[in-house]
Amino acid sequence: MHNTFENFPKLKRHLYSFLLSVCCMAAAAGISLLYRRCMPKPVCANIVMIFLFFVIVVSGLVNSCLYGIACSVFSLLWLRFLFPPRSGYPVMFFGIIPISVFVNTLTSHLTAQAGMIAEHRRQLEEAEKEKMRANLLRAVSHDLRTPLTAIIGSSTAYLENQSQLSEQEKTAIVKNICKDSHWMVNMVENLLTVTRIQGEDLTVSTDIESVEEVIGEALQKTKIRHPGCIIHTKIPDQFIMLPMDAVLIEQVTLNLLDNALRHSESLAPIELIVEDAPKYVFFTVRDYGRGIPEDILDRLFDGSGRAAPSSDAQGNRGIGLVICETIIRAHHGTLTGHNHGKGAEFTFTLPKEKKESFL
Amino acid sequence: MNPKIKILLIEDDRDIVSFITTSLTVHDYHICNAVTGREGLCLAASLCPDVILLDLGLPDIDGYQVLERLRVWSSVPIIVISAHSEEDEKVTALDLGADDYIIKPFGTAELMARIRTSLRHSFVSVPDRTYRALGLEIDLEKRTVKLNGQIIHLTQTEYQLLALLAQNSGKVLTYRTIIHTIWGPYADNSNQILRVNMANIRRKIEADSAQPQYVFTEVGIGYRMRENENI
Numbered sequence: 299m300h301n302t303f304e305n306f307p308k309l310k311r312h313l314y315s316f317l318l319s320v321c322c323m324a325a326a327a328g329i330s331l332l333y334r335r336c337m338p339k340p341v342c343a344n345i346v347m348i349f350l351f352f353v354i355v356v357s358g359l360v361n362s363c364l365y366g367i368a369c370s371v372f373s374l375l376w377l378r379f380l381f382p383p384r385s386g387y388p389v390m391f392f393g394i395i396p397i398s399v400f401v402n403t404l405t406s407h408l409t410a411q412a413g414m415i416a417e418h419r420r421q422l423e424e425a426e427k428e429k430m431r432a433n434l435l436r437a438v439s440h441d442l443r444t445p446l447t448a449i450i451g452s453s454t455a456y457l458e459n460q461s462q463l464s465e466q467e468k469t470a471i472v473k474n475i476c477k478d479s480h481w482m483v484n485m486v487e488n489l490l491t492v493t494r495i496q497g498e499d500l501t502v503s504t505d506i507e508s509v510e511e512v513i514g515e516a517l518q519k520t521k522i523r524h525p526g527c528i529i530h531t532k533i534p535d536q537f538i539m540l541p542m543d544a545v546l547i548e549q550v551t552l553n554l555l556d557n558a559l560r561h562s563e564s565l566a567p568i569e570l571i572v573e574d575a576p577k578y579v580f581f582t583v584r585d586y587g588r589g590i591p592e593d594i595l596d597r598l599f600d601g602s603g604r605a606a607p608s609s610d611a612q613g614n615r616g617i618g619l620v621i622c623e624t625i626i627r628a629h630h631g632t633l634t635g636h637n638h639g640k641g642a643e644f645t646f647t648l649p650k651e652k653k654e655s656f657l
Numbered sequence: 658m659n660p661k662i663k664i665l666l667i668e669d670d671r672d673i674v675s676f677i678t679t680s681l682t683v684h685d686y687h688i689c690n691a692v693t694g695r696e697g698l699c700l701a702a703s704l705c706p707d708v709i710l711l712d713l714g715l716p717d718i719d720g721y722q723v724l725e726r727l728r729v730w731s732s733v734p735i736i737v738i739s740a741h742s743e744e745d746e747k748v749t750a751l752d753l754g755a756d757d758y759i760i761k762p763f764g765t766a767e768l769m770a771r772i773r774t775s776l777r778h779s780f781v782s783v784p785d786r787t788y789r790a791l792g793l794e795i796d797l798e799k800r801t802v803k804l805n806g807q808i809i810h811l812t813q814t815e816y817q818l819l820a821l822l823a824q825n826s827g828k829v830l831t832y833r834t835i836i837h838t839i840w841g842p843y844a845d846n847s848n849q850i851l852r853v854n855m856a857n858i859r860r861k862i863e864a865d866s867a868q869p870q871y872v873f874t875e876v877g878i879g880y881r882m883r884e885n886e887n888i
Binding site for chain 2: 479483505506507508510511512513514515517518531533537539544545548
């Protein structure tokens with residue numbers, strides 16, 4: 299059973315090669331016959347050329363060199379049939395065989411080389427992806443170390459100096475630990491979502507989901523995370539369903555809202571706008587704060603654009619955005635960020651139709 | 658003095674055990690701890706706890722198995738503690754009979770709220786036939802829905818869906834459970850029809866369907882209705 303399976307493609311390939319050779323030879327024979335009949339003074343060399351051309355075609359398209367040799371032999375026989383034997387025949391015979399063998403080796407060598415180049419390119423791409431992943435990991439570990447240091451430091455200080463600390467100071471320390479650990483939870487959540495984007499070609503498994511439900515849950519979570527925040531939403535009245543990985547899109551919305559609340563340095567309400575266009579749905583998070591600093595505007599999504607120095611635990615905007623961008627790209631959408639004059643604005647799009655996954 | 662409410666914690670991580678034990682003891686619960694699944698099953702049978710907190714990653718037997726074996730003979734509220742945020746895991750746990758789930762890391766406040774909710778469910782022996790929360794009132798006997806005194810007109814399916822959620826208010830119902838209950842076991846498992854009905858219900862009862870007050874979405878898992886205030 300297994301063996302037949304193994305042999306099957308081989309058999310198919312041989313059948314293909316055989317048919318191809320037969321077709322080519324038939325074509326060559328036909329043309330040469332026509333030439334012989336129609337031309338008043340046929341020249342033997344022209345016919346040899348026709349055959350040589352088809353032998354090279356066969357050698358180029360077929361892997362095994364046997365077919366090329368068989369074709370050459372056939373051509374010689376046909377030549378003998380069209381032009382009765384002359385004195386130079388054996389010379390021609392022994393001349394054409396090495397030519398076809400040579401062409402064969404050359405073409406098969408070329409095919410092998412093309413395969414090698416493709417393989418090499420694939421490896422390079424893989425390495426590129428691996429590098430991206432490693433960069434992300436490095437940046438993340440770096441960002442995780444900061445709150446961890448703070449947690450370890452605060453808890454050690456608490457344990458070692460319990461007796462000297464006032465109640466107020468103790469509360470302050472524990473509050474700090476609590477804040478840092480919450481921040482780490484967000485971070486880890488972000489990392490977990492990245493694992494949902496599957497390896498090689500960065501695809502996500504999408505399902506038809508309701509936009510208002512996903513946005514609704516993101517809003518609800520944001521309100522738990524930032525009690526008292528005000529978010530104005532504008533969502534079209536009609537019910538929109540889109541293919542997406544709901545958890546990931548929720549994470550993107552959460553990150554964008556979180557960024558707007560943390561980094562705008564303003565208490566003005568932020569806006570979440572959903573717009574329905576013919577091919578895409580647009581999601582916009584707009585804040586009325588200080589905007590995105592000019593110097594990181596053009597490298598928002600490459601992970602280096604940390605909005606704040608990394609000693610500041612709030613500086614996870616960079617990583618959050620890299621993750622958002624990866625998620626949206628995996629959905630075949632786009633994520634853009636710019637300043638709208640009174641603050642920052644981030645917009646992502648999601649296509650309405652499910653596309654075949656490619657990147 | 659009322660006897661203390663007994664809670665069985667089946668969890669193997671010592672830090673988590675100590676944190677939960679401390680916070681629950683402070684809130685005047687009586688807590689017992691099992692570190693393995695087998696021990697948990699034994700204690701559940703001998704102690705008859707009021708609530709079980711079950712960690713899915715146990716050293717000896719799979720958490721799902723513990724859940725299944727418990728459900729054979731007991732209807733005690735079970736809250737699953739899970740370290741993963743994969744939806745499939747939560748859905749499986751809920752479909753196997755867990756009442757609720759909570760994901761690590763969680764805070765004390767969240768844990769307390771979940772315990773109170775599940776206790777409320779188990780203590781109600783004869784559920785009142787009216788659901789009431791904020792301005793919404795569902796009379797399950799007369800089959801009427803009122804929002805701030807105004808009667809809301811729902812289609813047959815929409816009413817069934819809302820009533821099902823209301824009868825299980827506070828609990829997450831998975832998409833599969835809802836579809837099987839309302840459209841029967843042979844219904845298509847795609848959730849689209851459910852989503853559309855839910856969207857229509859929300860258009861009728863919620864002021865802003867993106868910020869629902871009554872029916873909350875648990876993305877990838879199911880729906881949860883606001884606690885019934887009429888218990």
